[in-house]
Amino acid sequence: EVQLQESGPGLVKPSQSLSLTCSVTGYSITSNYWGWIRKFPGNKMEWMGYISYSGSTSYNPSLKSRISITRDTSKNQFFLQLNSVTTEDTATYYCARCGYGSYYFDYWGQGVMVTVSS
Amino acid sequence: DVQMTQSPSYLAASPGESVSISCKASKSISTYLAWYQEKPGKANKLLIYSGSTLQSGTPSRFSGSGSGTDFTLTIRSLEPEDFTVYYCQHYNEYPPTFGAGTKLELK
Numbered sequence: 001e002v003q004l005q006e007s008g009p010g011l012v013k014p015s016q017s018l019s020l021t022c023s024v025t026g027y028s029i030t031s032n033y034w035g036w037i038r039k040f041p042g043n044k045m046e047w048m049g050y051i052s053y054s055g056s057t058s059y060n061p062s063l064k065s066r067i068s069i070t071r072d073t074s075k076n077q078f079f080l081q082l083n084s085v086t087t088e089d090t091a092t093y094y095c096a097r098c099g100y101g102s103y104y105f106d107y108w109g110q111g112v113m114v115t116v117s118s
Numbered sequence: 119d120v121q122m123t124q125s126p127s128y129l130a131a132s133p134g135e136s137v138s139i140s141c142k143a144s145k146s147i148s149t150y151l152a153w154y155q156e157k158p159g160k161a162n163k164l165l166i167y168s169g170s171t172l173q174s175g176t177p178s179r180f181s182g183s184g185s186g187t188d189f190t191l192t193i194r195s196l197e198p199e200d201f202t203v204y205y206c207q208h209y210n211e212y213p214p215t216f217g218a219g220t221k222l223e224l225k
Binding site: 004061096103109 | 152154160161163173205213215216218
């Protein structure tokens with residue numbers, strides 16, 4: 001069974017970087033696309049970006065200058081880094097797998113709440 | 119970006135009833151639309167993709183319809199476990215965007 005689990009600090013200070021890990025079991029991240037999505041207080045959801053089976057990336061233009069998604073295939077993990085965070089980045093962050101050959105999300109992690117506050 | 123307008127935001131119904139949730143795109147997205155179910159403490163569940171294709175494991179009381187800009191998620195004969203939050207998402211172009219969600223509550 002495909003399972004995803006987000007991990008990382010729950011509190012980040014403004015202007016610092018937010019770093020999260022998505023650990024995947026039951027499926028190789030060298031297949032499919034893998035994404036990060038966040039849900040803000042108030043429930044608006046935002047797609048942040050993808051990393052492909054080959055390691056190429058695509059980011060939401062609204063975040064392009066601040067975001068980086070990378071991976072470690074030996075650990076079957078992929079990572080999110082969001083720089084220069086503000087309180088507006090307070091959200092629940094999810095990692096997810098894209099359906100084969102497509103860009104909807106067929107498996108999700110449970111999400112990790114990240115608060116940006118001094 | 120394609121804006122996804124989901125309605126209603128809240129919907130009250132009783133077990134056994136049928137309900138429909140609408141999702142309208144600001145431009146044509148063909149049938150590149152997915153529906154998700156969200157429950158507290160659980161991973162989001164993909165219900166439907168390509169507008170009307172049920173994901174494996176989705177009960178047959180769920181159905182999706184539509185193409186272009188107008189889409190509908192219908193749940194027939196509501197079960198107690200269906201009372202939760204639903205989201206639509208387009209994936210026709212970058213960036214994919216989500217609807218604002220519909221909370222289905224017990225009447």
